[in-house]
Amino acid sequence: MKLATLKIAEKQMAARKESDGWVTIPDANDVGELLKLADWAERANSATPGVNGSTKVDAASAVYDVVIPRPSKILCCGLNYATHIQEMGREQPTYPTLFAKFPETLAAPYESIVLPDEDPAIDWEAELVVVVGKGGRRIPHENAAEHIAGYTVANDVSMRTWQFRTIEWLQGKMWDRTTPLGPVFVTPDEISENARIQTLIDDEIMQDAPINDLVHGPEFLISYISTFTHLNPGDLILTGTTGGVGRAREPERYLADGEILETRVEGIGSLLNKLVKE
Numbered sequence: 695m696k697l698a699t700l701k702i703a704e705k706q707m708a709a710r711k712e713s714d715g716w717v718t719i720p721d722a723n724d725v726g727e728l729l730k731l732a733d734w735a736e737r738a739n740s741a742t743p744g745v746n747g748s749t750k751v752d753a754a755s756a757v758y759d760v761v762i763p764r765p766s767k768i769l770c771c772g773l774n775y776a777t778h779i780q781e782m783g784r785e786q787p788t789y790p791t792l793f794a795k796f797p798e799t800l801a802a803p804y805e806s807i808v809l810p811d812e813d814p815a816i817d818w819e820a821e822l823v824v825v826v827g828k829g830g831r832r833i834p835h836e837n838a839a840e841h842i843a844g845y846t847v848a849n850d851v852s853m854r855t856w857q858f859r860t861i862e863w864l865q866g867k868m869w870d871r872t873t874p875l876g877p878v879f880v881t882p883d884e885i886s887e888n889a890r891i892q893t894l895i896d897d898e899i900m901q902d903a904p905i906n907d908l909v910h911g912p913e914f915l916i917s918y919i920s921t922f923t924h925l926n927p928g929d930l931i932l933t934g935t936t937g938g939v940g941r942a943r944e945p946e947r948y949l950a951d952g953e954i955l956e957t958r959v960e961g962i963g964s965l966l967n968k969l970v971k972e
Contacts, residue, residue, distance in 0.1 A: 697738060697879045699724040701757040702749075709751060710738050711878065716751040717741045725879050726762035726928035729827060729843055734927075735881075760800045761846055761876040762825065767929040768795040769919055770821075770850060772863065774934025775907045781942040790910050790918060793863050795873060795932075803876035806968045807851060809949060810869060816949045819850035819935035820893040820901050820957045824912045825879055826929040833920040838913035841925065844881040847965055848932055849874050849893070849957040851949070854941050874957065874965045875930075885961035891936060894956040895949070901938035905959065908933060 696711035700718070708722035719741045722728035731737060743750040772791040773779050779786055801807060809816050827843025850873060857866020885905075893901035910918070915931050940947040949955065951971035958964035 695735070695738060695881045696884060697725050697728070697761070698756070698877060699726075699759045699761050699763065700751060701759050702751065706759055706763070708738070709756075710741055715753040716756055717743055718747075718749050718751065720746040720748050724759070724761075724763055726764055729762075729825070729927040734827075734843075758803045758877045760802050761879050762928050762930060763800060764797050765928050765930045766926045767923070768797065768799070768932070769930070770795060770867065770932040771910060771915060771934045774909050775903065775936040776909060777903055777907060777937030778935055778939065778942075779909070781937045781939070786909060790915060792919070793867060795868060798870045799868055799873045801871040801874045801967070803874055803965045804967065805871070805874065806970045807872055807874065807955065808972050809951060809969055810853070810972050813853040813855045813866075814948070815854040815941070815946070817852045817854050817940040818893045818895070818900060818949060818955060818957075819852055819939060820891050820959075821848045821850050821932040821935055822891055822905050822959055823848045823875065824915065824931040824933060826916070826925045826927055826931070829924060829926045829929075831920055831924040833917050833925070835913055835917040838916040841916050841920075842882060842912055843927070844879050845885055845959075845962060846876060846879045846930075847957055847959045847962050848930075849955065849965060849967070850932055850935060851955075854948070874967050876965060877963045880962050885959070889960035891959045892957070893938065894958075895953050897954075897956075900940075901936050903936035903938075907936060
């Protein structure tokens with residue numbers, strides 16, 4: 695099943711993908727709100743145009759918003775793909791390198807991303823995102839899959855100059871509306887364990903790897919993070935990026951005004967964001 699948060703007449707609506715468009719889901723303003731309902735999957739599957747206010751939306755007229763616009767937590771794992779660890783000259787970590795984002799960092803899947811004047815070194819990081827379904831604390835690893843509702847796509851656009859001002863990365867990762875998310879949420883059956891994750895700039899491939907190159911997988915991250923904080927339905931875990939970032943290239947390469955940044959994961963879809971100078 696694929697779900698999206700659509701903008702319809704200036705309102706947000708959660709919707710289920712059909713072969714010829716979308717069906718809105720009653721009583722759910724967005725996918726994040728839907729996931730808070732214990733029977734969210736049944737509600738999404740049973741939505742029928744003309745019943746309880748559900749409507750049909752033509753595929754060509756669909757306007758996508760941030761798929762989960764107001765998560766209670768956005769946790770991010772850095773240095774989690776073997777190829778990226780190698781290109782950055784780091785040791786493979788024993789424990790996840792974690793940082794957080796605020797919801798204000800999220801941007802819509804086709805929104806223009808503003809390149810702030812304060813940093814000349816703005817980089818790309820394609821990420822598979824775990825979406826929490828069932829909340830919990832101290833979740834055992836063997837039960838963690840039960841807490842995963844599904845997956846989506848993000849790009850952790852990073853302000854490298856600010857990121858490496860100190861040993862803490864937060865200030866390079868938290869700029870408003872710089873983390874596109876979506877375009878859809880998919881249940882786990884929609885994506886294979888070796889699906890490819892890619893970044894393209896103006897159709898040139900910059901990152902390309904299977905998602906199973908992760909050092910710490912989704913189940914481990916769910917279990918590890920829930921040890922110290924309660925996870926809630928709709929929370930997001932960005933699982934890290936693969937090799938091919940701009941900072942690791944020789945010479946270094948960064949995002950520029952007018953370029954098109956595409957981020958995609960097989961089985962989910964593509965973010966398509968134009969870069970514009972502030």
